[in-house]
Amino acid sequence: MNATTSAYSGRILVIEDDDSTAEEIVAELTSHAFQVDRAGTGNEGLALALSSGYDVITLDRMLPDIDGLNVVGALRARNIQTPVLMISALSDVDERVRGLRAGGDDYLTKPFASDEMAARVEVLLRRHAQAAEPTQLRARGLLLDRVAHNAFYGDLDLDLKPTEYQLLEFLMRNSGQTLTRTMIFEAVWGYHFDPGTNLIEVHIAGLRKKLEQAGCPPLIQTVRGSGYQFGPA
């Protein structure tokens, strides 16, 4: 997959005081065909976010004027539900919890890989765009039943274990998007530490095997250097 093609386009607001980090974010997001505005302070960011509609906001936790937590708080208090990706040098689990509790939708610690940041922005964008979650997801004859928590290829029951179901669901819901191992680990297992390289890989391998045994075409692609992506090759 080429980094310049993106499943969705949208307007992104980057609130970041550090110039080099901001440049990096803006460059990466622009390369994903997003329209990007940047604010250097919390007040400026808040004014921009309030005046024009953005699809996603990336927000530095440590700003020179207002704490990032307060920026999210102010947005949510004005009933602005734009998804916010908080970016912070504070990696502590407690800080993550505080960030999410204040109204952030995702949390990324510095230093981060820019492709991971872009992947998270895309997931937020898509989640926001899907007004109602469908009860069934389909792709190439593969059907994911979100009520029965199972998947079928044609008439064949894939007989997925709970973890395998959650993994497939996360991949299918974000079909066409690159998902990093950390994102998968966070979404499926709910933990926020480094799962190591192999751990997620063997789970993906297991799922691939089940799909293959059912005769399903290969739908889970490996994105070199980044992670995985669901969708036809």
Next chain:
Amino acid sequence: MTSRPARPSEGSAALFSELWRITSFRLTALYGGLFALAVVCLFALIYWQTARYQNQQVDQILRNQAHVFSSATSDQLDDDIAYEIARDIRHISFFGVFAADGRPLAGNLARVPHELVLNGKPQALPVERNADLFAQALEIRALGQTLDNGNVLVVARDVAVLEQIRQSLLRGCFLIAAVILLLGVLGGVFYSLPAVRHIRGIDRAAQRIADGDYSQRLPLGLRNRELDVLAQIVNAMLDETERLMGEVKTASDNIAHDLRTPLTRLRASIYRTQQSLEDSSPHHAALNHALTQTDLLLARFRALSRISEIESKRRRAGFSPTPLQPILRKLVGLYEPLANQGEVRLTLGAGADAIVDCDGELLFEAIGNLLDNAIKFTPAGGVIRVELDIDETGPVISVADSGPGIPSDLRKSVLQRFYRADEARNVPGSGLGLSLVDAIVRLHGFDFVLDEASEGGVRARILCRQQRPTQ
């Protein structure tokens, strides 16, 4: 982890032995004892003086009576004696006039008392030998003399009053001595309890410092000056130690932190280069390798930062009573495919659940690291057993494998950052996993023990000792 000395119980015997170690208590008790002794001596002196004075008085009375009677005529003598006996309503005076052959002529004595020397001087009489004469008397002083007409005059007096005084003096003496001793001990307790409390505070703080919390300081008391001087010296030493340790840690943390940013940029540029290549490009393999290596480096720095983050974490905000079995089930589910890939069987022992006050996410991470290690080091065909037991110290989580094990002399070293046993050189890893486990376990106040599994490999155990409340 250090072993803790048995905490002094709150029993009174234990409290007393604890008090006895306090100088001020011992001094107060000693002074109390000495003062009580002095009071006893004082009372003895008073008694002795009183007894002497009383005897002198009695003797004077006896001499006066003898003088009056001996100078009276025979007829007058009978009347005088009768008068004196009538006047003695307390019945403490005894008189007798006897003929030279011992026959009683007048008075209320039937015979001359035994062992009375007729020398005209007052003397003590042995009461037991003259019990028939002085029925209820306790102590008798008597005077006997031969009259001019050859008769014998005996004047005696019961000095029981003196004995009563002695008794009440003795009672008073013991009573006061007891009161003084009691006051001494109470005073000692009163003055020493703050010291005992202070020492307990020092004990607690020292225990926490020994457990690795270098931010603790010894408490200063209110009036235990000599303890405070020592505590201040120790505190100053701790300040310096903490500063030095902080510097070392900050230096290594800064290195880790500062290198992460350029490494991330390096990774980004490798990544971008790779993305810009045609799919058929022959450079993919080399770039992939570079990317993998950079990821490993980043993972190592992340782990290092994570350890220092956990070590510096003092808050227990993430702590809540958490059941352990669901965590273990989830972990086994997460690691089972990885184990199966290496043809290792991963089993979870059936057992009772236990609820522990912990940060579930951190505990998950710690046990996950243990499983990761076990899977790495267990050869194909091996087994890894995860178990939850409950022993007298609390719940025990154990991860045992059938791998090569860790020699007992290296078990301490493997907890050090970046330590890798020689046998582990060819196994990918950072050497930080067990340090991270140790940091998490220490944060919880649990114990982390490495020993040998019955399968021959490593048995790593987390002893979830239930916390005594710390304030």
